[in-house]
Amino acid sequence: MSTVSETTPRGRTARRVRIDGWRWGGRAFLVFMLLYTALPMIWMLLTSIKSGFAAMQFPPQWWPDQPTLDSYQKLLDPQNSVGQDFLRFFWNSLIVSTATTILSVIVAVPAAYAFSRFTFPGRNFLFFAVLLRNMFPAVIFLVPLFILMRAIGLVNTHGSLVLTYLTFGLPLAIWLLKGFYDNIPVQLEQAARIDGATRFQAFVLIVMPLSAPGIIATAIYSFIGAWNEYIYAYTFLSKNEQLTLPVGIQRFFSENTTDFPGLMAASFMMSVPVVVLFLLLQRYFVRALTEGAVKH
C-alpha cells in the first residue's frame, strides 16, 4: 500500500497533463453543441413573450422590454378564432400521434417477438424487408401514397396519416424491440410454461414486463415522429378543421400576416408534449438504445 500512495501523486499529474488538451477540446465542443441546440429555442421563447412590434425591431431586443403573455392567452382562448384553431390543431395532432403510437406498439411488440423467438420461412428476408422503407427518402413515397390514399378514400382523413406514420415508425420499433427480446433468456419463458403458464401467459406475465423499457422507447419514438411530421400532413389534408399542428401553425400564420410572437408561442407549446414525454421517459429510451451493447 505504501508504495502505491508514494507513486500515485506523480502518476496522476503526468496523466492529468495528457488528458487536459482533450478534455478542454471536449468541453468546447459540448458548449458549442449546447448553444447550437439551445439558442434557437431560447430565441423562440423570448420572441413568444414580446409584443408584435418588439419582435420586428432591428437591432433586436435581446431581452424583451415589456414581457407579455398575450400570445399565449390568445392561443389558448377558446373564445376567439385564433385560439379555436390552435386548440383544434393541437387536438388533431394529439389524436393522430396517440393513434399512431398505440397501433405501432400493438404491431411492433408481437412482430419483434416473432422475429426474435420463432424460425419461419422467409424470416431473414422479412426482417430486412422491414427496413426497406427506411432506405428511401420519405418524399419518394409522397405521390404514390397520395394516389393510394385517394383510391381507398382516405384523403382528408386522419387515418391516412396514421397509416403512413406507422410505416415510418414500425421498422425501427421492430428492430429496437427485437434487440430487447433477444436479450431476454428464452429459459424464462420455458420456466413459466413449466410452472403452469400458457405460451401467451408466459409472454404477457414474464416477457412483457421485462421489455417495458423497449416498449416505452418505441412509443416515444412513434409519438415524436407522428407529432412532428409535416410534409404528408400537408399533402393528405386540405380541410382546415383536420390540420395537425405543424401544418396548421404554418398555414395559419402565413394567412394572418406574420405574427411572430404568436408563431413562436405556438411553436413553443407544440414542443412541450414531446419535451415532457422525453424528459419523463428518457432513461428508458437510453436503456433501449443501448440494450444488447454489453453482456449483462
Next chain:
Amino acid sequence: MAHVVLKDLVKTYGSFKAVNDVSLTINDGEFVALVGPSGCGKTTTLNLVAGLTSATSGDIFIGERVVNDLDPKDRDIAMVFQNYALYPQKSVYMNLAFPLQMRKLPKDEIDRKVREAARVLDMTQLLERKPRELSGGQQQRVALGRALVRDPAVFLMDEPLSNLDAKLRVQMRSEIKRFHQDLKATIIYVTHDQLEAVTMADRMAVMNGGYLQQYDSPAQVFAHPANMFVASFVGSPAMSLIPLEASTANGGEVLTSAEGWSLALSPRNAQKVARATTRKVVLGARHSTIKLHKSAIAGAIPAKAYTVEPTGDVTFVQAFLSGAIVNISVSPNITVVPDEQIWLEFDQERIHLFDSETQMALEAN
C-alpha cells in the same frame, strides 16, 4: 412422484439427428443423470421430456400417461435451469409463488407452501429480495425452491450446478443429493460433468452423438464400460486406451505393439480376444490399475515417463505407449522424473479390451 419412460425417442433438426432412438426407463423415485459431452443430445432429451420441444417420433410416458402432445404446464413437472431462469422482476417470494398462482391455489395455501419451501431451503430472510440481489448459490437455491414448492411428478434439472464456483458446486451437489433422499423424488439430471453423475445418480445414462451409449449404475459403468467412448468419458483422469494387434502364440493370445513389445493375456482375456471378429484390439486401463516399476520385471512393459503431476495425495505420471497417452497414478513418495525409464505392469483382472472397429467392449461369453 412417477416413473418416466422414453420409448424410441427421436428428434431431428432438418437432417441433423439430435436424439437417436433413445429408450430409457426411469423408476419412481430414481435419480438418473443424463451425461455426455456438449452436443450429445442430453439437453434435447430433457427438453423433450419437459415438452419444450416436440419429438419427431417415439413416445414419452410420465406415470401412465403418454405426454407427447401435452403442453409443459400439463405434464406435472418442475425444472431447474442452468441459468436458474428466475423471474428478474419478481421477488423471491413471488418467484416461489408463481407456479402455485398459475395453478390457481387459494392465497393462504400459496403463502403456507412458499414459507414452508423457504424454511426447508433456509432462505426465509431472503423472501423480499429480488433475484439480482442474491448470490449465485442463493439464486440456485431459489430455483430449486421454485421446483419443489409444487410437489411435481418429476424434477428435471439442466446443469443446475455449472454456473457455480467449484467450492459451492461440491456443497450444492450434496444438498441436491440429500434433497433427493429426503423427498424420494424422481429426478432427471443433465450434466456434462461425469463426476456429478457418478457421485449423485442412482443410474447414469451416458450419451454421445445423440445415441444412448450405456445406462447403468455408476459403479457398473465405471467397472464395465460398454464401449471406448464410455471408457474414456467416465473417470478422471481418463482411461488410457492403447491400440494393439492380437496374435496367437504358444496356444495363448498375445497383444503386440508396433513398438515391438507384447503382452501375454490371461485365459479369460484371451477368450475375449479369441471371440472378437477383428485382430485390432484396444487395451484400456485406468490409472489406478497400472503398476509402475523403476526396474525391469517379467511381464512389465518398458516406457519413458513424459510428464509428472504431483497432486498431493497421489502423483500422476504420463507416458506414451504405442502412440497413446497412458496415465498412471503412483504414491507421492515414489519419485519419477520426466524422461526416466519406467516399466508398466497391467492388472489382467482389471484391464478392458475393445474391438477397435466397432469400439465395443469385448465380452468373454
